[in-house]
Structure formats: structure tokens, C-alpha cells
Amino acid sequence: MAYNFDELPNRRNTRSIKWTQYPADVLPMWVADMDFPAAPQITDALQKQIQHGVLGYELLSGSLRELVSRRMMKLYGWEVDPDSIVYIAGVGNGYNIATRLLCSSKRGYLIQTPVYNEFHDIAPKTGFPQRTARLEKRVEGSRLRYEVDFDAFEREVKKAGMFLLCHPHNPVGKVYSLRELKRMAEICLEHGVTIVSDEIHSELLLGGTTFTPLASLSSDIEARTITLISASKTFNVPGLACAFAIIPDPQLRQRFAKIADGMSFEISTPGLTAAGIAFAGKADAWLKSLRRYLTSNRDFAIKYLETHIPNLRVTKPDATYLMWLDCSELKLKTSPYEFFLKNAKVAFSNGMYFGADCEQCVRLNFGTTRQVLTDALERVQKSLQ
DSSP states (O other): OOOOOSOOOOOTTTTOHHHHSSOTTSEEOOSSOOSSOOOHHHHHHHHHHHHHOOOOOOOOOHHHHHHHHHHHHHHHOOOOOGGGEEEESOHHHHHHHHHHHHOOSSSEEEEOSSOOGGGGGHHHHHOOOEEEOOOEEEEETTEEEEEOOHHHHHHHHTTEEEEEEESSOTTTOOOOOHHHHHHHHHHHHHTTOEEEEEOTTTTOBOTTOOOOOGGGGOHHHHHTEEEEEOSTTTTTOGGGOOEEEEOOSHHHHHHHHHHHHHTTOOOOHHHHHHHHHHHTTTTHHHHHHHHHHHHHHHHHHHHHHHHHOTTSEEEOOSBSSEEEEEOGGGOOSSOHHHHHHHHTOEEOEEGGGGSTTOTTEEEEEOOSOHHHHHHHHHHHHHHTO
16 A cells, blocks of 8 residues: 655644644744654544544553553564553653652752753653753764763763653654663663653654664663653654553552552543554554655755755754754854744744753754655745855
8 A cells, every 4th residue: 555645634724733833824843743644544443433432431451551562572572561561641741750750859860962852841840850961962064963971971870860761862863872772771770770761753763773672671671661652653643642651660660650540641542542553563554654755854854954054964863753953053143943933934943942052953843745844944045045
């Protein structure tokens, strides 16, 4: 079956945050929400559920836990006990629960910046201190890449009760090497720090990239890791509020579940249906086509920017549909977010929300049609002339 990712449904007449946040003359290239319809295998299953007519309360079934477990084995050779899988309303919900479980006013949580803006919101929500170990930026011509600063990492992790890992990384699109993963995990174990690994983008791999869940590296690492996964980003169903926490350690899982229960969120019936289709592999052909399209979009965007705006530095993401742009060499008189919004009518994600010293950066969402992506890049180029 052929899948067409060049058709864009009209989302301005919906309640879409992405398409209604800005005026109609602005192209939205910001929030991590693809413009493609969900896989038809998922929408067909949802239609059947609606036609059935009853949308009552549900529980996470053993069969769905089995599906998640089997997918971890199929993709990564990682043996996950189905009983270790806990339902959560979203990955963000999961790491906020974990923060309340693992942190205190003295031992906060560690993040690596630049990183997903929601990671920065945990401190004001909980009152627990945020520790930061910046990723080291490497510049090679107009290309950016980021590496782990292990000295900074070890220095800061000693003050934390939790290390919140973003893997694959948002916004720079990095998939960590096995060496990096092992060393970060070893340092955490040495200092008694539990790892919470946000792996929501783990199936959105570009080109020939491969992915390894951090918890799969060893039984010792697995016992000190909470892995957060969801079908929401990969299959573009973030509005269905369904995710899972994989917590192999029984005591840690019991404590996590107790806090989650106290937050009183309801289980999403459509979310479970979509997750069941996704983790059963029934939409994998669609996903394979999507990956090819996103990889092509990534390569097109990089070539366009390197050709027409060579002093704008860009990452080449290994995964996700997000690209990090460093605009510092453009010497703009205002922030690039404000400049492009005003002069190009393009809305990027504002870099200042991803970490200190990121004011001259923006995040580009290329999870859209080639036509929209081209239009946005051309607007950016013209605004700089």
C-alpha cells in the first residue's frame, strides 16, 4: 500500500494548537506535532470503536502489556516483563511523577541542555532544584553536533536524585552512542541516582540510524531506570493521551504507581486502541514510509540552508522531525524567533525555552509536507536579504 505524505489536511478549522496559535498568514513550524494524518490502520480501528458506540472506563489489559513487551523484544532484543509496564497519561506525566518520587529540596533532577522545554518546567511545578550539565557544542562549518561533557555530568549528578535523559534528544535530534549511554549510566549508578529515560521519539529514526534503550544495556542499569514510551509522536496521535512507564524494579514500580494513582488521571479508551495497533506492528509499513519521507525532508532542509544561508548552523538529526538552528552568526538585532515571526511570517520554537544561552537558536519542525517546508525556508531566506 502506498502512503501519501504530500497532502496536508486543513488544520486551521480545528482546535489544533499548532495551526491556531498564530495568525493565518504565519506558517507554524514549532510545536512537536506532525501535520500528517495518523496511520490508516489506527484511524480505521478508532472508527470501529466509535461505531460500537460505547466509550466507557477501561483498564490497561494484560494483552496490551504483552504487545508492548513483544515490541521491545522485536525492536531491541530487550526482554521486558509485561508486569513491569505501567499506564501513564503521557510521557510528561511520567517524568513529573518520577520527580516527586525521586527528588527532594536537597537533591533535585539533572538535565542536559539544550533540551525539551517541558523539562525546564519541572522545577517551578515541584520546587525541586534543577541541575544542568550542558552538552558540548561542536561546530564544523555550517553543521552543529553535540557531545556529552562527562566532567560536568559527574559534577552535577552528585547533587541529583534523578537524571532525566532525553533519548533521542529533543531538540538536537541526537541518538546517543552506546559508549555515551554506558558511561552516563555508570556514573549515575556510582552515585545512587535513578535514571528516567524519555524515549518517546525512539521509533522516529532517520536514515540508517539504530536505537538502543538505555535500560537494555544491563540488569544493573535496568533496575535503576524508568523508561517512558508512547506511540504518540511516532504515529502522530499525541491528542489521545496514552503512554507507558517500564519499571522493572518491583519496589520502584510500586512507589511510582502509588504516586500516579494519587494524581487521579483517567485512562484514555481511544489512546489504548491506537497504542494497541501501533505496538502490535500493524502500522509498521506506514511508519517505514514516514521515516523515508522525514529523512528526505531533513536532507532537503539541510541542503537548502547550507546553500542559501551558509552562516546559519544546523544539526543533522539522527531521529525525530526536529532540527536545531543556531542563528548567532546572522547577527540579527533581535531574537531569531521574533525576527522570523515578524519578517518571514514563520513561527519556530523559541530557543530561549530550551536552556540558558539558547536565545540565538530556534527549533524547526520538519514533520510536514515538502511544500510547506519549502515555503517556510524560502520565507526565511527572503527575510534575510
